[in-house]
Amino acid sequence: MAERSTAAVDVADNSGEQPLTAKADQSTADGVAKNPERDKGSDKSQGSSGIDGPGEKTSSPELHSGHKLARRYRLEECVTRLDGFSSWRAVDEKLRRAVGVHILPAEHTRARSVLAAARSSALLGDPRFVQVLDAVEENDLVYVVHEWLPDATELTTLLAAAPLEPHDAYQMVSQIASAMAAAHREGLAHLRLNPNAVLRASTGQWRIRGLAVNAALRGISSDTPQRTDTEAIGALLYAALTQRWPYESDAYGLSGLPKGVGLIAPDQVRAGVHRGLSELAMRALANDGATASRHEAACTTPEELVKAIGEMPRIRPPEPAFAAPPEYQRTTYQQGTYGRPASHPGATQPIAAPPPPLQSRTGKALKWAVSALLIAALGLGSWQLADALMDQGGKSDDTNKSQQTDDGDKGASKPKPTPIKIQAGQEFVAKGDPQHPDDVPKTYDGDKNTYWRTRTFNSGPAIAPYKPGVGIVYDLGSAKQLSTATIDLRYGGDHTTVELYAADSLTPASLDSMTQIGNVTTTGNTATVKVTKSVKTQYVLVWLTAVPNSGYDPTLYSGAGFKQAIGEVQFAG
Numbered sequence: 001m002a003e004r005s006t007a008a009v010d011v012a013d014n015s016g017e018q019p020l021t022a023k024a025d026q027s028t029a030d031g032v033a034k035n036p037e038r039d040k041g042s043d044k045s046q047g048s049s050g051i052d053g054p055g056e057k058t059s060s061p062e063l064h065s066g067h068k069l070a071r072r073y074r075l076e077e078c079v080t081r082l083d084g085f086s087s088w089r090a091v092d093e094k095l096r097r098a099v100g101v102h103i104l105p106a107e108h109t110r111a112r113s114v115l116a117a118a119r120s121s122a123l124l125g126d127p128r129f130v131q132v133l134d135a136v137e138e139n140d141l142v143y144v145v146h147e148w149l150p151d152a153t154e155l156t157t158l159l160a161a162a163p164l165e166p167h168d169a170y171q172m173v174s175q176i177a178s179a180m181a182a183a184h185r186e187g188l189a190h191l192r193l194n195p196n197a198v199l200r201a202s203t204g205q206w207r208i209r210g211l212a213v214n215a216a217l218r219g220i221s222s223d224t225p226q227r228t229d230t231e232a233i234g235a236l237l238y239a240a241l242t243q244r245w246p247y248e249s250d251a252y253g254l255s256g257l258p259k260g261v262g263l264i265a266p267d268q269v270r271a272g273v274h275r276g277l278s279e280l281a282m283r284a285l286a287n288d289g290a291t292a293s294r295h296e297a298a299c300t301t302p303e304e305l306v307k308a309i310g311e312m313p314r315i316r317p318p319e320p321a322f323a324a325p326p327e328y329q330r331t332t333y334q335q336g337t338y339g340r341p342a343s344h345p346g347a348t349q350p351i352a353a354p355p356p357p358l359q360s361r362t363g364k365a366l367k368w369a370v371s372a373l374l375i376a377a378l379g380l381g382s383w384q385l386a387d388a389l390m391d392q393g394g395k396s397d398d399t400n401k402s403q404q405t406d407d408g409d410k411g412a413s414k415p416k417p418t419p420i421k422i423q424a425g426q427e428f429v430a431k432g433d434p435q436h437p438d439d440v441p442k443t444y445d446g447d448k449n450t451y452w453r454t455r456t457f458n459s460g461p462a463i464a465p466y467k468p469g470v471g472i473v474y475d476l477g478s479a480k481q482l483s484t485a486t487i488d489l490r491y492g493g494d495h496t497t498v499e500l501y502a503a504d505s506l507t508p509a510s511l512d513s514m515t516q517i518g519n520v521t522t523t524g525n526t527a528t529v530k531v532t533k534s535v536k537t538q539y540v541l542v543w544l545t546a547v548p549n550s551g552y553d554p555t556l557y558s559g560a561g562f563k564q565a566i567g568e569v570q571f572a573g
Contacts, residue, residue, distance in 0.1 A: 063088075072094050073099065073101060074090055076089050084105060087100065092133075097148075098148040099133060100145070103141060108142070115144075117212035117213045119135050127207075130149065131146065146209070151201060152200060153552055154199055155195040156196050159195060167316065169237060172200075172237070173236070173277070176236065179208055180208070184229070184303070188211060189226070191212075191220045191221070191222055192215050231284060237284065238281040239254055241270070242266045246263060265282050266282075276315075277315075284299050420482070425444060425506075430469065431468060435452075443568060448567040451565040455563065461548055463546060471541055472541070473539055475539055479537060484529065485531075485569065487566055487568075487569050488569075489522075494549075496523075496544065496546060498522075499516060499518070499541075500517050500518040500519065501515060501540070502514060502540060504539065508539070517537075547562050549562050
């Protein structure tokens with residue numbers, strides 16, 4: 001088990017492109033991919049791309065969070081870092097919005113082609129593409145600024161859960177094909193169109209990032225750019241229908257096809273695939289002339305693919321499912337049996353007809369008899385009540401005091417837990433590198449919208465054996481008797497395990513030097529740990545040993561994986 005490495009994911013993406021027409025320069029990790037302690041960013045992040053070819057060892061510029069470009073773009077978080085290249089989430093302080101930035105040295109061999117590609121892409125101005133906002137060379141740096149879409153989800157993330165529904169796949173291939181047809185009419189190609197480059201906005205619109213720029217960063221070229229992009233669209237549709245990559249190699253988190261079988265139609269890979277979309281995917285893919293079962297002509301350009309989509313019967317969205325209303329049942333009050341259960345639970349009972357009024361001479365006599373009995377009963381009850389009150393008044397004061405004392409003892413409640421204020425906190429590292437030590441104060445600043453977060457792990461929920469756990473030691477100011485600890489968690493799901501330890505200092509020597517005083521496992525967004533071992537301590541370790549799997553988070557994380565974030569920690573004694 002290892003934490004997700006930016007470079008490792010990037011190199012893995014190259015393996016998924018080998019069957020495509022375009023040939024990319026061979027990427028090398030050169031030690032970067034071997035480092036398991038890289039941060040949570042990946043090639044799946046919105047700013048990600050990667051460049052480094054054989055023999056290229058251009059050093060990355062020394063950049064850090066808080067660095068400003070053009071006194072305007074403040075770097076916030078590095079989401080990709082390879083030899084000679086880095087991608088960042090940044091803030092445009094002039095327009096107060098999040099942006100993505102690609103940065104490489106001006107002397108890099110691909111710097112000029114990246115600038116030219118970015119400026120050409122910016123001139124297109126098509127809203128179906130993630131827009132290039134700026135392309136600048138200054139202070140020995142070349143940087144490309146582009147849109148950052150916090151509400152968008154990558155196709156990679158969507159396919160990790162399940163294949164797309166036929167209507168969603170139809171919308172995706174329609175919008176992507178028409179967008180690429182428009183780009184090719186302007187002389188622009190993508191050449192790196194893969195599931196990481198396709199995003200679905202919260203409105204349902206599909207958008208493409210990295211037009212021309214990603215290929216320039218990778219040094220990718222093609223003699224048949226339209227065929228290359230068309231085949232890539234076919235691979236996207238194939239993956240959306242089957243949740244499989246249409247080549248023998250695994251790529252983008254998808255399993256490849258069985259070796260030796262060759263390219264088979266999507267409706268032969270998975271049951272229930274839409275026949276028309278299956279044929280369309282085969283017509284777009286390069287498959288040695290073996291297109292769909294009807295052997296229609298292959299589509300070699302995005303324009304031809306758009307025409308083929310237009311000739312298909314339109315796939316309508318699924319009808320919304322409405323739950324049938326529950327069968328109407330009369331209440332027991334309406335049935336005249338208020339307070340008594342029905343003889344057959346769930347079954348309605350007929351309403352009993354009221355008795356006829358007492359209008360006869362006998363009926364009138366009964367009325368007077370009943371009235372007389374009621375009057376007599378009221379008189380007798382009043383006399384008994386007065387007698388009881390007189391007896392009560394004759395009791396001694398000592399008896400009253402005794403009763404009051406007894407009642408007071410029975411009504412006494414247990415003392416409420418007393419909140420304990422946290423004085424300081426420090427991240428505890430049992431093995432490897434720290435998580436985000438600068439964010440520790442956010443867990444006791446009184447704001448539930450600020451977080452300390454773990455890194456993203458490739459497997460889980462248990463963090464071991466890669467790490468025994470991750471967590472924070474808190475200083476309570478003086479030795480206190482703890483009863484509970486309440487931890488606000490950002491992600492629910494299966495599952496988060498929290499353990500409490502009593503420590504001897506803010507920087508304990510090891511996990512073995514501490515005493516465990518409680519633990520809990522939860523699938524919710526709050527973990528309440530009850531202290532099971534009575535001990536007074538000034539220092540308490542909140543220790544996470546398992547974290548849930550969660551998807552793309554535009555605020556804290558650039559991709560899906562096993563991770564957790566803590567909002568507020570509260571102790572009570």
